[in-house]
Amino acid sequence: MHRYPSPSLYQLNTRIWLNAVSRTFGRPMALADVPDSEWDRLAELGVDWIWLLSVWQTGPLARQVSLGHDEWLNEFRKTLPEFIEADIGGSGFAIQDYTVAKLLGGDAALCWARDKLRQRGLRLMLDFVPNHMGLDHPWAQQQPDYFVQGSDDDLAQAPQNYVRMITSSGPRVFAYGRDPFFTGWPDTLQLNYGNPALQLAMSAELQKIANQCDGVRCDMAMLLLPDVFERTWGIRMEPFWSTAIQSVRERHSDFVFLAEVYWDREWTLQQHGFDYTYDKRLYDRLRSQKAEPVRDHLRADMDFQHRLARFLENHDEPRAAATFSAAQHEAAAIVTYLTPGLRFFHQGQFEGFRQRVSPHLVRGPKEPTDERLSEFYRRLRDVLRSPLVRDGDWWLIECAPAWHDNWTWNGCVAFVWSGRDGSRLVVVVNLAPHRSQCLVQLPFPDLRGGHYRLTDLINAGDYDWDGDHLAGKGLYVDLPEWGYHVLEIQRRG
Numbered sequence: 001m002h003r004y005p006s007p008s009l010y011q012l013n014t015r016i017w018l019n020a021v022s023r024t025f026g027r028p029m030a031l032a033d034v035p036d037s038e039w040d041r042l043a044e045l046g047v048d049w050i051w052l053l054s055v056w057q058t059g060p061l062a063r064q065v066s067l068g069h070d071e072w073l074n075e076f077r078k079t080l081p082e083f084i085e086a087d088i089g090g091s092g093f094a095i096q097d098y099t100v101a102k103l104l105g106g107d108a109a110l111c112w113a114r115d116k117l118r119q120r121g122l123r124l125m126l127d128f129v130p131n132h133m134g135l136d137h138p139w140a141q142q143q144p145d146y147f148v149q150g151s152d153d154d155l156a157q158a159p160q161n162y163v164r165m166i167t168s169s170g171p172r173v174f175a176y177g178r179d180p181f182f183t184g185w186p187d188t189l190q191l192n193y194g195n196p197a198l199q200l201a202m203s204a205e206l207q208k209i210a211n212q213c214d215g216v217r218c219d220m221a222m223l224l225l226p227d228v229f230e231r232t233w234g235i236r237m238e239p240f241w242s243t244a245i246q247s248v249r250e251r252h253s254d255f256v257f258l259a260e261v262y263w264d265r266e267w268t269l270q271q272h273g274f275d276y277t278y279d280k281r282l283y284d285r286l287r288s289q290k291a292e293p294v295r296d297h298l299r300a301d302m303d304f305q306h307r308l309a310r311f312l313e314n315h316d317e318p319r320a321a322a323t324f325s326a327a328q329h330e331a332a333a334i335v336t337y338l339t340p341g342l343r344f345f346h347q348g349q350f351e352g353f354r355q356r357v358s359p360h361l362v363r364g365p366k367e368p369t370d371e372r373l374s375e376f377y378r379r380l381r382d383v384l385r386s387p388l389v390r391d392g393d394w395w396l397i398e399c400a401p402a403w404h405d406n407w408t409w410n411g412c413v414a415f416v417w418s419g420r421d422g423s424r425l426v427v428v429v430n431l432a433p434h435r436s437q438c439l440v441q442l443p444f445p446d447l448r449g450g451h452y453r454l455t456d457l458i459n460a461g462d463y464d465w466d467g468d469h470l471a472g473k474g475l476y477v478d479l480p481e482w483g484y485h486v487l488e489i490q491r492r493g
Helices: 014-025 036-043 060-067 070-079 106-119 152-157 196-210 226-233 241-251 266-271 280-287 291-297 326-337 371-384 387-391 407-411 467-471
Strands: 008-013 049-053 056-058 095-100 123-128 132-134 162-167 170-175 188-190 215-218 256-259 276-278 308-311 342-346 393-397 412-418 424-430 436-440 451-456 462-466 475-479 484-491
Touching (some): 036 106, 049 106, 095 196, 152 170, 170 188, 196 215, 280 291, 280 326, 291 407, 308 326, 326 424, 326 484, 387 412, 407 412, 412 436, 412 475, 424 436, 424 475, 451 467, 462 467, 475 484
Parallel strands (some): 008 342, 049 123, 123 215, 215 256, 256 276, 308 342
Antiparallel strands (some): 056 095, 132 188, 162 170, 393 412, 412 424, 436 475, 451 462
């Protein structure tokens, strides 16, 4: 049992958001032009953080690559049936310079936007892309040794991973930025963390970003772990993250670091100083539609769990509404967002949008709102505003067969929250494609001798129970496929 805060974050694709706001108000808008009503709307979501994706300057070479990449173009046309070339801005991860894009209004406009968020009690998160830079970043010309380089043979044998460029010191063969399990990203160049000068330069970039926001989401952060980098490039490097994070915190003690991370390297990056790491494991287990792996994951040490970023979608993953059925979506959301950690939501998720939008694009498709799903998320956000599920104690609790040979109990996941003020919440979710029954073993022996009303905070319903029964045999639950209860316990006598 541990007590940790569990904040929430809302990711906005800045370029797409501004495009939509511009259409709504009938005029082009940079960040400093956004009316107060839009900032108010973000505050009304009840989140703590706004992550503005893709605010940094992208160069013309990145956009040129996007325009000439057939696979990407096919994706863009599926996303936007009325697609035109002006819809491409170049990938927000192919950064030319860590200054705010001119089209967004520059650094001054971001400062203004941050102040608008602060006035509403919201903190600002921005991107840090440590693994690579855009093709036309000035360092490619001025500091070519900051990048991983190859030979003519490398270029001939793996043209998908290398490119020849003319620099101020002559032609060089550069490696594209890359995840070792995939081909290179052809609008980027791979930074060489075996070069101590590059590490100092990137630490300085991180310091500059930290002056403009309250936290950073670090793209593909595990690629900079020394063993991963050496295995990928055959180059030894000194650890970067622990030193860089400490350096930022010496000036900004409450600055927050969120790592995009895979391959079960979450705990490692937490030990390097990250406040939160992506919880892709829970997402994958929820997609598998089996309760037991989810329960196993939620048995992890709480020092680890409270630093996980729980999500159902983001700009890299498919839309939750297109991945899960309506009932599965709600069940998965209850597990994801009512467990401890950073609750991570994505633009369009509350509306039930179904079309993933590439970070290369500056415009998204028009989609209808799923009113039922939107109402579900409104009720869920109301629960998440409660101090009980933000600052309370959380336990995973056991489910037992409701009777002899009752095998359906294994489809259920259950946990509780307990607050400082005596408030309590019981959450039970059926993660099975069939009706399930179980007895939920409540960890509250002091319920004995009282009578209680259990009120479902999301589904309508009140249930009266004897405290001796609840503390003894347990809470009997009978749920339809993908059904759930979010039950507030209140004493009635």
